[in-house]
Amino acid sequence: MADEGYRNANVEGQEVPYDPEQLRKVQEHPCYSEKAHHTCGRCHLPVAPKCNIQCNYCIRDFDCVNESRPGVTSRVVKPDEALDLVKKVMDQFPYVKVIGIAGPGEPLANPETFETLRLVHEAFPHLIMCLSTNGLLLPDSIDELQKYDVGNVTVTLNAIDPAIGEQIYSYVNYRGTHYTGREAAEVLLEQQLEGIRMAVERKMFVKVNCVYIPGINDEHIPAIAKKVGELGAFSFNLIPLIPQYKLAHITPPTPTEKRAMQDRCAPFIKQMRHCARCRSDAIGRLGHDVQSRIYCGESGCGESKE
Template sequence: MSDDGYLTAMVDGEEVPYDPEQLRKIKEHPCYSKEACHKFGRMHLAVAPDCNIQCNYCVRKYDCVNESRPGVCSKVLNPKEALDLVRVVMDKFPYIKVIGIAGPGEPLANKETFETLKLLKEEFPTPIKCLSSNGLMLPESIDKLIEYDVGNVTVTLNAVDPEIGEKIYSFVEWDGKKLHGREAAEKLLSQQLKGIEMAVANKMLVKINTVYIPGINDHHIVDIAKTVGEMGVYTFNLIPVIPQYKFKDIIPPTGKDKKEMQDACLPYVRQMRHCKRCRSDAIGLLGEDVQDCLFERK
C-alpha cells in the first residue's frame, strides 16, 4: 500500500496505484487491461439510438451483420429488453464482467440509457458498468452516472484545438440549436474537457478514444495524448479512421503508422493496443463475440 492509502498492483506488467474498487475495474475490464481481455468479457447494450453530433467519419447502420465497428448493431433494445438480455448472458457466459452502453448513438442523449442503468443497479450491481460518450453531455450527466455506479467512461476526443475539430464534425446539437463550424467545435471541446476533468475528479477510470484521420488530425494526436495524460485519464486508444461518409476518400493509417503514433503518445499516457473496434451490441471476449447466437438474423 502506498503512503496515501492507495493499493499498488501490477496490471499488464506495470505498477499502478488505485483503491481496491478501481483496481477491480481495471483488472477485470478487457479494454483497460490486456491481460483481462483473455479472461473476461463485456457486453454492450444497444439502447441509445439517437446522437447529438455528426462526425464526418460516422455512418450508423443497425443491420450490418458482417461489420465490426461502433454504430453498428442488429437491433436497438428498450430497457426491459436489455435487462432480459443481461439475465440470459450473465447466466450463460459467467466470464462477462462488464456491462457497457456504447450506442449505436450517443448514450447520454438518450433517456433509455439512464433507465437501463437504473434497472442494472437494482438487479446486477456487481458487474462493472461502463459507458462510451462523445462527451457533449458528460458534465451534466456525471451525478447520474455516479448514482448508477458507472465507474469506467470512454470519451471520443479527436482534437483539442477547435480549428482542427471543425474539420471533423458537421454539426453539434446544443440547447435546441444545431451548431456548425468553429462554434460547434468550441462547444464540444469545452464540454469534453470539463466532463473528463469531472470524471477523473470523481475517481472514474477514463479512456480516451481518438480517431486517427490522416491529413486532418494526424499532426495533432500527440497534443491530444499530452493533454489528457496531464488530466489524469487512465488509457488512450488510437483508432484508425474507417473511410466513409465525408471522409470516404481518406486513406486510413497503416498498422505501422498506428504503432509509431502510439509510441509517440506513450510518454504522456498509457496506450491501449488491443482494441477490436467493437459493435454497439458486442458480447463476449474481445475479438471472440458471441452475440450471433443470441440474436435472430432476418
C-alpha cells in the same frame, strides 16, 4: 494482476494507490486491462439510437450484421429488454464482467440509457458499469452516472484545436441550439475537457478514444494525448479511420503508422493496443463475439460461429 492496477493512469512508473474496488474495474475490464481481455468479457446494450453530433466519418447502420465497427447494431433494444439480455448473458457466459452502453448513437442523449443503467445496476450490482460518449453531455450527466456506479467512461476526443475539430464534425446540437463550423467544435471541446476532468475527480477511469485521420488530425494527436494525460485520463485508444461518409476519400493509416503514433503518445498516457473496434451490441471477449448466439436464439435463426 495487482501490479497492473497500481501503475499510474497516465505515465508508467508513477504509482497511484487505488482501492480494491477501483482495481477490480481495471483488472476485470477487457478494454482497460490487456491481460483481462483474454479471460473477461463485456456485454454492450444497444439502447441509445439518437445522436447529438454528426462526425464526418460516421454512418450508423443498425442492421448490418457483417460489420464490426462502432455505431453498428443488429437492432435497438428497450431498457427492459436490455435487462433480460443481461440475464441471458450472465447465465450463458459468466466470464462477462462488464456491462457497457456504447450506442448505436450517443448514450447520454437518450433517456433509455439511464433507465437501463438503473435496472441493470439494481439487478446486478457486482457487474462493472461502463459507458462510451462523445462527451458533449458528460458534465451534465456525471452525477447520474455516478449514482448508478458507472466507474469506467470512454470519451471520443479527436481534436483539442477547434480549427482541426471543425474539419471532423458537421454539427453539434446542444441545449436546443444547432452549432456548425468552428463554433460547433468549440462547444464540443469545452464540454469534453470538462467532462473528463469531472469524471476523474469522481474517481472514474477514463479512456480516451481518438480517431486517427491522416491529413487532418495526425500531427495533432500527441498533443491530444498529452492534454488528456494531464487531466488524469487512464488510457488512450488510437483508432484508425474507417473511410466513409465525408471522409471516404482519406486513406487510413497503416498498422505500422498506428504503432508509430502510439509510441509517440506513450510518454504522456498509457496506450491501449488491443482494441477490437466493438459493435454497439458486442457480447463476449474482445475478438470472440458471441452476440449472434443470444439474438439468434431469440429469433430461431440457428447456431452461429463464435
